[in-house]
Amino acid sequence: MSKESEKQGLTRREFLNATAMAGVAGVSLGGGLMGMSPAFAAKSASGNATVGLGELDEYYGFWSGGQSGEVRILGLPSMRELMRIPVFNMDSATGWGMSNESKDVLAGGGGPYFNGDAHHPHMSMTDGRYDGKYVFINDKANTRVARIRCDIMKTDKITSIPNVSAIHGLRVQKAPYTKYVFCNAEFRIPHPNDGRDLTDPSKYRTMFSAVNAETMEVDWQVIVDGNLDNTDADYTGKYACSTCYNSEGGVTLAESIANERDWAVVFNIPRIEKAIEKGMFTTLGDSKVPVVDGTHGSKYTLYIPVPKSPHGLNTSPDGKYFVANGKLSPTVSIISISKIDDWFAGKLKEPRDTIVAEPELGLGPLHTAFDGRGNAYTTLFIDSQIAKWNVDDAIKAYQGKKVSYIKQKLDVHYQPGHNHTSMGETRDADGKWLVALCKFSKDRFLPVGPLHPENDQLIDISGDEMKLVHDGPTFAEPHDCMIVHRSKMKPLKIWKRDDPFFANTTAMAKRDGINLTTDNKIIRNGKKVRVYMTSIAPSFGITDFKVKKGDEVTVVITNLDMIEDVTHGFCVVNHGVSIEIGPQQTASVTFVANRPGVHWYYCNWFCHALHMEMRGRMLVEA
Template identity: 75%
Template structure:
């Protein structure tokens, strides 16, 4: 556990808090009927009730209290990222990423379209794996990265403002799935997998010749959000993770048969964990030992098994492996079997010998415990335990990594410590700080694909289910159910001490730098000017906002003009966000305190159209409005 986490823990009083005391009293009252005629609890009974109350208070975050952790949830096929507080499981914020969001104007504003770049016209996404940047194997609170499987993109969220600030379309591949960051010495790279095999270049040739298909492991420069290099592989890549030395990344890989149908993809008994030697690939790229594909300038190296590549090793594991997770002590990769009841433990310290040709691939395997049906993902605490989701069994299996390794050596030892039912069909799971050196073993989230009978029915489409589990004691305890929508694919959990969001925007923020630059060209001072700049059919309307007024109550344009409205929020009080919406034009955007936002649209019909603030900001919020007068052409 990190020192920061200890500090937060030590602030909790050792004796019962007021909430705990009241809870104990409530438990006492509830138990009186079963205690006897006197209705008085014995000291032992009161102690038991008090302990139960303490446990309840530990998970209950009351009004005015703050959660200990931020949870960043993928929004699945909604295309967004959601922030939850843990342990309350309260949804705090939604960050639009690959979707269109009418509340904030994401995907509508000029700023968001610039960030989305060449995919600005793409209206949907399938967000899977959010992961925070690191320094020395610890979260640094700077960025969260997230992938879009549908449209083969990766986006970056700035954690100081909780807004997407960069987006990159990945060339030469289709369906970015697994994503992780380089942990050590810092997040220089983001690693992500192209899942589906396609012809290269995919320009209409070789449509029905799967022997010409392949996919690639992709490496992104995390700061520039530009491609660094790609590695051709055999098979289809699934999930990925990185080690704590900075040298190795590993990806699960299915379809070693390289088929295009289900039957063709299921013939082999085993598939692979593909290990990438990042340092060797970097050296090759620096030395110019690479090729390019089509119009792309991205360096590509050949990592195929059939090519006897020096950059990769293919470790045989049970068929169709899914999750790959690195233990927080940095010793092991754990590949999850999915179709096998086992997970495979790979010793990372054996990988240098493997790449040097001194041992064989399966010599790196030090354990293969049998856990149950459908192991998908594994998380870790700080006490040597692992927690694996069993999709078919609808359970979490808690097991000892060291005992599983002992059992693999032939010792008779029970490595499974507990199995807990979850509801139902869990996919990803994550422990608090469990993907870092600071794993603290307090909570585990199980992201369940079905809820069935857990909540009120809502028609044929039901909510899915996030479940919070207390893992701080000897046994796992389910403490919370939470419905979620489309879908609970993945999440990551970071202690609140690691994240430092701003309360106000700064006027020089790069997100709206291009808008500021345009204002300077137009001779406009954003903080004070309210004026209309006409440039032929292009019209730029500059206005300020401060509750409860816009800087101008009306502006006039001509039918057929392309209108850009630029609003600068002069309020300096946190929470005083303004909106700008125009009736019958599909125009909506958010302008936070000290932020500048702009939006462009066609004034295609004559008439009077009211604009107004749609974020509640003041007692006279309803009066914060004005007129756009569109003169007939």
């Protein structure tokens, strides 16, 4: 592209139109531009929420990809899928799991694993408000936590959590900033899990872990009784609270649901940190992570009895309450955070004194969301409903006053799990939208075989009554989501040349004496060959290179285009090689050239009117 067109700040559409004319007429790229084509309109099903021609959604939604191992970005209220972010999975489109940069990230997860069970995406915060910096997500299948950078929407760190099995619940510390990512390990195992005590469940334990949000190292862990489920944090930075089932310590279904009550476990963060500072901890096996004892009777934890097998744990946006959802009980337990203060100060006799209400909502309450106006919304899995109820009224009813706390019940289709309100996990809960993530979709969509899609439903909660305005199919059980206003997000349009995402590749090029933005060179070191090339639509800087059979080939490509959305790809035919290179990005891939002959490589991301001609040859000598 010419320097003149760079100065003009062309859009991708203008750039493509201009270069198409240049390719056909043989004129310079700086010639006249074609008129812009009209944009497409996208409408939600709501009568009062239309995302019209050329308009943008008001919110970003980050959806977990469940068993796919990815995270998806949706626009709200249109519910259009905007992007998929590969995290724990391999992805042919972007080359995640194939590019050297993504392999570096995946290596941090202790693999090689190419599957994931991604459940709970949550964004970093400052003073209880989203800051648009990171989204964190767990992998239950392989006991990992990943971090996504929101400026590039790429996974940049994956951490394997030691001493535990199956990370399930995950939330961030909300205040004063996200220092920690709190992680619940669900399954109980012997400590250390090295082959001893295999058949003695009395020796099994699990842990609550605190991952440092910046280093992605595990700063400390707390041993608990029971199986940890979901978690959330308060708005002061003092407490995290987790639901905990299997107080029986069983290993079978019957053994795990015998007791009438299990717990909500509160973790006193300042006390835990002080214990670590004073060296009041132990370590397990080869891990150097400090571990403190948070079992019953510990000064670091509070076990609050709640009805058996509680599931979701949610914090009200006013910072006053934790809500533990009953699952096997028709109730939710409202826990006063100020009374937790009293308990740790020795002012309360019984842990249950921290509970200020247990409203009965319906069958199978799993998760609760909030609108910032004093109302809560709880999914009823068995009833296939959302229950809207008022928190203050529920507390009054618990005190014996005659007041109706349930405001409405809305049918959803079917068996809702998580639900989330717009900005509802922050101080900025705005009470506009609620999303219900339903586990079953039978009879809602065209049949596609025995495996059905899930069903995401959008509900308008801006008025006095909930109104279901949209539902749509989605694949591989998006388990959870979060909804953030677009004003909080500042994603890049093109890469920064000094981005740390490809720092290792930049360092390799420096050792080879390569300028990534100008050089198109081949470096040979025995059976290792490094091919450095640039790309600018519609050509690669090197259109053929020669190697010998069995050579380990590393191809490094720098995309010199300055126009947003002019992404290139590098795909080698019959070699299982495919990567994405965004504008101003450097990306690399390493493979073995084990097939003699002519092997074409080409750009597999449409980038130009002459996109089909953007190709080259790898010549492999026998």
